[in-house]
Amino acid sequence: MSNELEIKRTCIRDRVRDVLVARILDGTYHAGERLKELSLAREFNVSQAPIREALRELEASGLVYSERYRGTRVRGTDLQEMRESYELRMILEVRAVELGLPYPPEALATLSGCVDGMSRAFRRKDQQIFAEQALRMHRQLVQASGNRIFLAVWDSLHWEVRGRVALQRVAGRREGLKPFIDLHESLLDRLRSADAAGAAENLRTIFARIAGLFTAD
Numbered sequence: 618m619s620n621e622l623e624i625k626r627t628c629i630r631d632r633v634r635d636v637l638v639a640r641i642l643d644g645t646y647h648a649g650e651r652l653k654e655l656s657l658a659r660e661f662n663v664s665q666a667p668i669r670e671a672l673r674e675l676e677a678s679g680l681v682y683s684e685r686y687r688g689t690r691v692r693g694t695d696l697q698e699m700r701e702s703y704e705l706r707m708i709l710e711v712r713a714v715e716l717g718l719p720y721p722p723e724a725l726a727t728l729s730g731c732v733d734g735m736s737r738a739f740r741r742k743d744q745q746i747f748a749e750q751a752l753r754m755h756r757q758l759v760q761a762s763g764n765r766i767f768l769a770v771w772d773s774l775h776w777e778v779r780g781r782v783a784l785q786r787v788a789g790r791r792e793g794l795k796p797f798i799d800l801h802e803s804l805l806d807r808l809r810s811a812d813a814a815g816a817a818e819n820l821r822t823i824f825a826r827i828a829g830l831f832t833a834d
Contacts, residue, residue, distance in 0.1 A: 629663050631777075634671040636661075638778055641680050641691055642785045648693040652681060678778040694782055700831040702774055703783075707824035709771060710755060711817045713762035719811040724761050728754055728808060732801050739794055747794060748780040754801065786830035797823065 637657075640646045652672060658665045672689050675681045679695045720728070731754035738747035759771045787794060800823050807815035 629661075630667040630670045630674075633657070633661055633663070633667055634674055634778065635781070637671060637675060638680065638781050641675075641693065642782065646691045648691055650691045651687075652689045652691065654689075674775050674778060677773070678775045678782075680778065680782075694831075696831040699779065699782060700828045702779060703824050703828040703831075706755075706771070706774070706776075707821055707828075709767055710758055710824075711820050713759045713764065713767050714808070714816050714820065715813050716764060717758065717761035718808070718813050718816070720761055720808055724757065725805075725809055727757055728805055731757070732798075732805050735801060736798055739798055744784050744788070744794075748777075748784055751797070751801070752776055752780055783827055783830060790830070796826070800826075 637646075637652070646652070654665045654668045654672070657668045661668070672681060672683075676683055676689070679698045680692060681689050682692045683689045717724075731750045734750035735747050735754075738744070738750060755776075756768075756771065759768050762768075787797075800819055804816055804819040804823070807819055
């Protein structure tokens with residue numbers, strides 16, 4: 618029963634988080650606006666616990682900030698912080714691939730499934746599924762390295778939230794998501810052939826493009 622309650626609370630937290638991210642990105646919540654736990658709990662008809670957890674996740678991602686005795690307020694997107702986080706992720710994943718190669722067939726099958734999922738989501742214009750499949754693929758790269766600290770650091774940076782922000786930036790660019798499909802297909806080919814240098818080059822290109830999204834408009 619305790620596991621079921623934990624799963625339910627996690628699902629509620631994720632739903633609240635996604636709504637709050639969407640409101641920050643579309644301007645419903647303005648920079649400096651206070652997000653009150655009690656008001657949000659009443660709106661979502663939940664306890665304050667999942668609201669508090671969602672706000673902590675947004676704070677770790679840089680979208681909100683907390684002040685003692687003054688609550689949580691919207692920061693908006695810190696472009697420099699986002700750019701630096703993707704630069705760190707590039708370094709981490711390049712090293713993870715170096716440690717993980719050569720990948721066993723089952724790992725390559727999982728990665729291939731993720732790329733196929735990204736392609737299907739792209740054709741359906743489903744950005745949420747696209748992001749989920751991309752994150753699943755990249756997390757698998759880190760997990761396959763066998764380095765538990767790498768994986769803990771990767772998870773601590775809350776890529777579900779950062780990915781939503783990145784997608785919002787991509788949506789405003791003419792080229793859209795198609796170049797990222799091509800880059801991930803190329804990355805998969807390099808991984809299949811155990812080409813560490815080629816895979817590292819693909820990863821650097823992917824993350825350089827994402828980091829480039831977070832330049833001042």
